[in-house]
Every structure is written in structure tokens, then in C-alpha cells.
Amino acid sequence: MAGATARHMLKEAAAQAWQVPANEITAIAGVLKHEASGKSAGYGEMASAAAGLEVPEEVTLKSISDFSIIGTTGKNVDGKKIVTGQPLFGLDVQREGMLIAGLVHPPAFGQRLKSFDAEKAKSMPGIKDVFSIKLYDDDYKKMAFHFTAFNEVVVVVGESTWQVFEAKKAINAEWEDNPERTEVTSMFGNDMTATYPAGMENSEVHTAKLKEMIARNAKVSRKDGNPEKAFKEAAKVIERSYSCPFLAHNTMEPMNFFANVTEDHAELLGPTQTPEWMEVAVAERLGLPLEKVDIQMTRQGGGFGRRLYGHFMVEAAAISQRMKAPIKLVYAREDDMSQGIYRPAYYATYRAALDADNNLIGFHVKAGGIPESPLFANRFPAGAIDNYLAEDFTVDSNITTGAFRAPRSNFIAGAEQSFLDELAEEMGKDPIDFRLELLKRAQENPVGSPESNDYDASRYAGVLELVREKANWGQDQPGVHRGVSAYFCHQSYVAQVLDVVMDGNKPVVDKVTAAIDCGIVVNPGAAANLSEGGAVDGIGHAMYSQLTFNEGSAEQNNFDRYRLIRHSEAPKSIETHFVESDVDPTGMGEPPFPPIMGALANALYKATGQRHYHQPFVTNLKPIVG
Amino acid sequence: MATFNLKINGKSHEVDVDPSTPMLWVLRDHLQMVGTKYGCGIAQCGACTVHLDNNAVRACQLPVSSVGDQEITTIEGLSEHGDHPVQKAWLEVDVPQCGYCQAGQIMSASALLKRNPNPSDEEIEAAMNGNICRCGTYVRIKKAIKMASNGELT
Numbered sequence: 048m049a050g051a052t053a054r055h056m057l058k059e060a061a062a063q064a065w066q067v068p069a070n071e072i073t074a075i076a077g078v079l080k081h082e083a084s085g086k087s088a089g090y091g092e093m094a095s096a097a098a099g100l101e102v103p104e105e106v107t108l109k110s111i112s113d114f115s116i117i118g119t120t121g122k123n124v125d126g127k128k129i130v131t132g133q134p135l136f137g138l139d140v141q142r143e144g145m146l147i148a149g150l151v152h153p154p155a156f157g158q159r160l161k162s163f164d165a166e167k168a169k170s171m172p173g174i175k176d177v178f179s180i181k182l183y184d185d186d187y188k189k190m191a192f193h194f195t196a197f198n199e200v201v202v203v204v205g206e207s208t209w210q211v212f213e214a215k216k217a218i219n220a221e222w223e224d225n226p227e228r229t230e231v232t233s234m235f236g237n238d239m240t241a242t243y244p245a246g247m248e249n250s251e252v253h254t255a256k257l258k259e260m261i262a263r264n265a266k267v268s269r270k271d272g273n274p275e276k277a278f279k280e281a282a283k284v285i286e287r288s289y290s291c292p293f294l295a296h297n298t299m300e301p302m303n304f305f306a307n308v309t310e311d312h313a314e315l316l317g318p319t320q321t322p323e324w325m326e327v328a329v330a331e332r333l334g335l336p337l338e339k340v341d342i343q344m345t346r347q348g349g350g351f352g353r354r355l356y357g358h359f360m361v362e363a364a365a366i367s368q369r370m371k372a373p374i375k376l377v378y379a380r381e382d383d384m385s386q387g388i389y390r391p392a393y394y395a396t397y398r399a400a401l402d403a404d405n406n407l408i409g410f411h412v413k414a415g416g417i418p419e420s421p422l423f424a425n426r427f428p429a430g431a432i433d434n435y436l437a438e439d440f441t442v443d444s445n446i447t448t449g450a451f452r453a454p455r456s457n458f459i460a461g462a463e464q465s466f467l468d469e470l471a472e473e474m475g476k477d478p479i480d481f482r483l484e485l486l487k488r489a490q491e492n493p494v495g496s497p498e499s500n501d502y503d504a505s506r507y508a509g510v511l512e513l514v515r516e517k518a519n520w521g522q523d524q525p526g527v528h529r530g531v532s533a534y535f536c537h538q539s540y541v542a543q544v545l546d547v548v549m550d551g552n553k554p555v556v557d558k559v560t561a562a563i564d565c566g567i568v569v570n571p572g573a574a575a576n577l578s579e580g581g582a583v584d585g586i587g588h589a590m591y592s593q594l595t596f597n598e599g600s601a602e603q604n605n606f607d608r609y610r611l612i613r614h615s616e617a618p619k620s621i622e623t624h625f626v627e628s629d630v631d632p633t634g635m636g637e638p639p640f641p642p643i644m645g646a647l648a649n650a651l652y653k654a655t656g657q658r659h660y661h662q663p664f665v666t667n668l669k670p671i672v673g
Numbered sequence: 674m675a676t677f678n679l680k681i682n683g684k685s686h687e688v689d690v691d692p693s694t695p696m697l698w699v700l701r702d703h704l705q706m707v708g709t710k711y712g713c714g715i716a717q718c719g720a721c722t723v724h725l726d727n728n729a730v731r732a733c734q735l736p737v738s739s740v741g742d743q744e745i746t747t748i749e750g751l752s753e754h755g756d757h758p759v760q761k762a763w764l765e766v767d768v769p770q771c772g773y774c775q776a777g778q779i780m781s782a783s784a785l786l787k788r789n790p791n792p793s794d795e796e797i798e799a800a801m802n803g804n805i806c807r808c809g810t811y812v813r814i815k816k817a818i819k820m821a822s823n824g825e826l827t
């Protein structure tokens with residue numbers, strides 16, 4: 048839209064300058080041209096004249112067939128700088144006189160700082176100061192993105208990162224238990240209340256609590272027909288439960304931020320996903336008016352949702368203000384992983400009622416999580432089954448959680464798609480045919496009003512049909528075990544077929560074939576890269592990753608114990624096919640990530656005969672390095 | 674503190690640091706060469722990979738005092754104009770997503786190709802397993818390594 052407006056104004060400016068009709072001027076690849084008179088000019092030459100014109104209220108958008116940039120592959124704009132190691136990221140920021148700051152936070156969620164002894168650390172080489180900072184006043188009403196589990200932390204400031212990291216080990220701190228706390232934060236103008244219980248939490252207790260909740264009645268989020276009756280009259284009921292652990296974002300670049308705060312101005316520079324939301328908190332903390340706070344962004348070494356939450360920016364600003372010097376706050380990997388805003392832990396139980404002829408007559412999903420529910424009550428297969436019940440629940444926790452690549456979908460997709468696979472098998476149906484039958488029902492005669500279902504059944508079916516064709520589904524190859532999955536989230540539809548082959552008794556992911564409908568594909572090369580990355584990332588997290596807690600502390604705080612997928616575990620090849628579409632473009636960062644977990648579980652079952660219900664599918668792995 | 678004379682990317686550099694300081698931080702904080710990245714500090718992620726006399730090593734676990742007169746090559750010195758075959762292949766395949774891990778990936782890959790110009794898939798996986806990419810670019814990395822090893826690029 049902005050592009051179309053600018054183009055219109057440039058043409059107007061040229062038309063006035065050349066005294067020719069604006070509709071005879073073309074604007075292609077930065078050049079304005081009037082064919083008949085032979086006049087031409089670069090956009091730059093007309094820019095200031097154009098800027099003086101009135102902004103039109105309505106402009107004609109290019110038609111899809113005239114797109115010259117959209118639909119062509121543009122490579123990573125920073126590619127050359129990345130492969131030659133030029134400074135780009137927050138951690139690369141260097142300034143004259145800049146000091147390095149590091150933090151020591153309570154070792155466990157549920158604790159806070161009581162006292163600390165800084166003498167030894169202060170005497171270490173290169174150390175400038177050691178002190179504690181409070182982030183927010185108790186009565187400050189935060190936005191959801193401002194929060195932190197640790198409002199007071201010990202800060203070490205020194206000349207170099209290594210000196211600061213070493214001095215942190217010499218801090219002797221005492222911690223005390225937090226009381227239970229309720230906090231109201233605002234999120235896009237709505238108030239949200241969260242309760243943070245007292246005490247130090249354990250993963251075993253978390254699991255027990257989720258199982259206890261799943262056995263009880265929960266909040267009904269959607270009910271169609273008479274599910275109770277369907278289950279009562281069923282000839283057979285299939286029930287399966289699924290779970291996943293907390294996950295740390297583990298962006299390869301740990302949290303960090305540069306701040307230079309003077310009497311009347313604050314300059315912040317670094318990797319963040321939410322500069323405009325964090326600005327408010329920084330200004331409040333510093334006691335500066337909003338317009339005196341300037342936040343600039345660097346390239347980010349990964350976000351995945353973690354850098355929506357910018358407590359580290361407030362920390363950096365507060366430290367610089369106190370030191371009266373430019374500082375760069377650097378989280379060690381251990382800080383980053385043990386002070387996260389994690390992906391919540393989730394649990395879901397699915398039940399299906401079949402009649403004597405193996406027809407699906409009822410469907411029930413009950414899901415919950417710590418501290419939020421993963422349920423999307425109105426997504427598929429809602430709308431495709433007459434008797435349908437969706438319930439959910441939550442369990443409070445003092446462990447901080449937040450958005451992680453495709454929030455909630457990143458669990459519920461895999462659970463649902465694994466269950467549908469098992470259901471299809473039970474009903475003696477091909478898993479793609481079974482899904483297409485349900486989608487046909489949702490399309491032709493949806494249960495509930497058409498608006499009550501949060502998906503477009505024909506586009507959903509479209510990706511399944513495309514993946515069936517492209518993966519040659521149904522033409523079995525000896526030794527290749529296949530699983531399929533499809534999901535809709537962030538406004539895009541993704542279907543994936545995953546092939547597993549056995550290497551001795553070890554299953555290996557050989558190939559992924561993906562079919563995606565994300566509307567108009569803006570940058571096919573970059574979109575394919577995201578499809579590949581999403582698949583690898585999803586396989587890795589479902590297979591290997593987990594963050595567990597003991598007495599409130601994360602039991603994994605670096606990559607020796609926290610397993611991320613590695614080269615030898617990635618698929619050998621990934622193929623991506625896009626549905627041709629003239630619908631407005633939709634998300635690509637998230638949608639390929641959730642469904643692959645179902646395709647993986649379903650293929651592993653074919654390969655080994657074993658169903659996987661609980662992530663990560665593989666535990667007790669030795670570190671692959673060292 | 675002690676003075677060390679280091680040979681990095683064909684030039685000599687003098688630094689005055691604690692002998693236990695890892696080369697990673699000598700490069701980043703003392704020599705302002707920030708291409709070598711910090712990811713874990715415990716030799717698990719590969720983000721800090723440099724060449725020490727042609728071998729890929731993790732700079733976060735390489736104390737400056739152990740370097741001696743061995744030659745260090747970092748991503749900044751891999752080629753003069755960013756035209757090492759591995760760098761060219763990386764751009765051709767458009768490997769990077771966020772890009773943060775890629776300097777380390779490239780240094781591991783270029784060391785591999787130096788000692789084994791035609792690695793098999795298994796050899797690539799074994800040599801690259803120490804380099805984590807959270808963005809999941811592994812499939813493209815393998816493709817780029819093969820492209821560089823085949824001499825497909827001019």
C-alpha cells in the first residue's frame with residue numbers, strides 16, 4: 048500500500064514537472080518514464096517534489112500479474128556481511144569507553160535476593176563495580192512484555208566480558224523465598240491477572256498436577272451436539288494422552304543490550320522484537336520522558352518469541368544510568384537458559400467415540416498447561432464432527448513463560464495430528480483420506496455456524512492434496528516409513544509428509560515433503576528456507592529438547608545437557624511446494640513448525656511400531672560433542 | 674596480566690590480558706574482531722570456531738596462553754574479499770537465516786574441506802555436528818559444502 052501510494056505521488060510529481068498526463072507515466076525498477084516524450088528520471092530526482100504533494104486517499108494497487116518484486120527470490124540482505132563476519136548483532140556493538148555488565152539472578156524461580164557480598168568480586172582484575180538493581184517499583188503497572196521473574200539482580204560491571212564472567216562466580220549471595228504474588232499487567236489495552244504461587248517447583252510435581260487436572264471436569268470451550276450421549280452409546284472409545292515439557296528459546300545469540308544513559312537522554316541499541324513496547328518501561332525506570340528514550344535495533348541472532356520480552360533492556364538502561372557510562376549487558380548462556388520466558392508445559396487427552404460400524408460419532412479434547420492452555424477449541428476437527436466437546440484448564444506457576452515459535456500450536460498440532468493418525472488406523476482408513484473426509488464435511492455441511500470454525504476447509508484440503516501428489520503418497524517404497532500431518536496456524540496451511548528409514552535399529556529422518564498455502568508467496572527462496580528451518584526445528588524439539596526443574600532451578604543451563612538438533616539428526620532433504628494463490632500473504636515463520644511433530648511421531652510409529660505420546664521422544668541422550 | 678604476541682589472519686597483534694582469557698574474548702573484546710561468536714562458552718555450540726594452524730578449534734576453550742606461535746584464522750581472515758569457495762557457496766545457496774551461527778559453520782566447513790576436499794555425507798555430518806543452528810539451516814549447509822567441494826563455483 049505504502050509502495051503504491053509513493054509510486055502514485057512520484058508519477059504525479061513527474062507529470063507536473065514534464066507537463067504530461069500522469070497516467071502515461073510508468074514507474075518500473077526505480078525509473079519514471081514518459082514514453083511519448085522520451086522523458087525519464089530516477090525516483091530520487093522526483094522524491095522531494097513528490098513529498099510536497101498531498102497524499103492520495105485511494106490508489107490503484109498493481110495487479111498480481113504485474114508484480115515484479117513479489118514472487119521473486121531475494122537473498123538474505125546481510126548475506127555478504129554474515130559470511131565475512133562483519134559486526135551486525137547486538138553482541139557485536141562496540142563503543143568508545145564502553146563497559147561490560149553481567150547479572151547474577153536468583154538460582155531458582157520462587158526466590159529473590161536477600162543480601163550479597165561483593166568484596167571479592169570487586170577486587171578482581173578489570174572489575175569496576177558490583178551492586179544490585181531493582182527493575183520496577185512494586186506499584187508500576189507493567190505491560191505483559193515487561194515482566195521478569197527476578198525484579199532484583201546483582202550486577203557486575205567491568206572492562207571485558209571474560210573478567211565480568213569470572214567475577215560473577217565470586218559473588219556470594221543469599222536468597223529468600225518469594226511470597227505468593229498476584230499481578231495485573233496490560234496487554235494491548237486489556238488487563239490480565241496472573242498468580243505466581245510461592246514455593247520452588249519440580250517437574251515431577253508439574254506432571255502429577257497436570258494429570259490430576261485432566262482427570263477432572265474443566266472449562267467447556269465448545270460443545271456441539273451431544274457428546275456425552277455419543278460416548279455413552281459408543282461401541283468403542285479410543286483415548287490417548289500427550290504431553291510436552293517447558294522449552295528454552297535458546298536463540299544462538301544470548302540476550303544482550305547496549306545502553307548509554309546520560310542526564311537527559313537514553314540511547315539503547317540491540318536485538319529486540321518490541322522496541323515500541325519496551326520504550327515505555329525504560330522511560331519509566333529512568334525517570335525520563337518518552338521522547339528522550341531512543342531505542343535502535345540491530346540484527347538479531349534469533350528471536351523465536353524470546354525477544355518480545357525486553358526486561359534486559361530495562362536492566363541495561365538502569366545499569367548505564369547508575370554507572371554514568373555506556374555499557375553492554377551480556378547474558379552468559381547459563382543466564383539465558385536459566386532465566387527464560389519459556390514455552391509452557393502442556394498436556395492433552397483426546398477421546399474418540401466409534402459406533403459398531405467404526406464410524407466416528409463423537410470427539411472430545413481436554414487440554415491444559417502450566418500456566419496457559421494450548422487449546423484452540425474452534426480449529427479443525429471442530430466443525431467436522433457432530434458431537435464435539437473441547438475443554439481446557441490452567442495451572443499456576445512462578446516460572447515465567449511466554450510466546451515461543453507458534454505459541455500453543457507448537458504442541459497441540461502434534462498431539463492432534465498423532466491422534467488423528469491413530470484414529471484413521473483404528474478405522475481402517477488411509478490417514479490422508481480420513482482427514483479429507485472430515486474436511487469435506489466441514490466444507491459442505493459444517494457443524495456450528497460457518498463463522499464458528501477458525502479455518503478454511505478447502506484450503507486445508509488443498510495442502511493435503513498437494514502433499515499427497517508431490518510425495519507420491521500411496522506408492523510405497525521398501526524400507527521407507529512415512530507419516531503425514533497437516534495444520535493451520537498464523538493464517539497459513541501446511542501439510543508435511545516425513546519419511547523415516549532405519550539405520551540398524553535407529554530411525555533416521557530421510558526426507559520431508561511440505562505443501563504450504565501462505566497466500567501469495569512474497570519471496571519463494573526465503574519462504575522455502577523458513578519451511579526447511581521450521582521442519583528441522585520442529586523435529587529437533589519434539590525429539591530431543593526439554594527444560595526440567597528441580598527445586599525451582601532449571602536442570603539444563605547449557606548445550607551439554609540441553610539437547611538441540613544437530614547436523615547428523617536433520618532430514619537428508621526437504622522439499623517445499625507452494626499452493627498457487629492470489630490471497631493476501633500470511634505467516635511463514637511459525638506455520639511449518641507445529642505440524643512436523645505429528646508427521647514425525649506418525650512416521651516413527653510406522654518404522655518402529657511404537658507410538659510416541661510424550662515429548663521429547665528421546666531422552667537420556669549423551670551430549671553429542673565432548 | 675601478561676603480554677602475548679598473536680598471529681591472526683596473517684598479521685601480528687599484541688595483547689595484554691590474563692593468561693587464562695579464552696581466545697574468543699581476546700578477539701571480540703580486545704581486538705574488536707567480532708565475527709567469531711559467543712554461543713555457549715563450553716565448546717558445545719561451535720559459534721566460536723576459528724582455525725588454529727588449519728584445524729577447526731573452539732575459541733571459547735582456547736586460553737590465549739596456549740596459542741604460542743600457532744597461526745589463528747578467523748572468519749574475517751578466511752579470504753581477502755569474502756570469496757573463499759565456502760563463502761561463495763553459502764551465498765549461492767542463501768544459507769543464513771538469522772546468521773548468528775554461520776561464521777562458526779563456515780569455519781568448520783572450510784577446515785573440513787582443507788583436509789578432505791571431497792567429503793561424504795557422513796563425513797560432513799561428523800565434522801559439522803559440533804555446530805548448532807537454532808534456525809535449522811542444516812540442509813542448506815550440507816548443500817553448500819557439497820557445492821564448494823565439487824568446485825561448482827568459479
Ligand code: FES
Pocket residue numbers: 710711712713714715716717718719720721722731732733734
Ligand atoms: S561459544 Fe565456543 S563452542 Fe559455543
Ligand code: FES
Pocket residue numbers: 299348349769770771772773774775805806807808809810
Ligand atoms: S542461522 Fe540462526 S542460528 Fe543458524
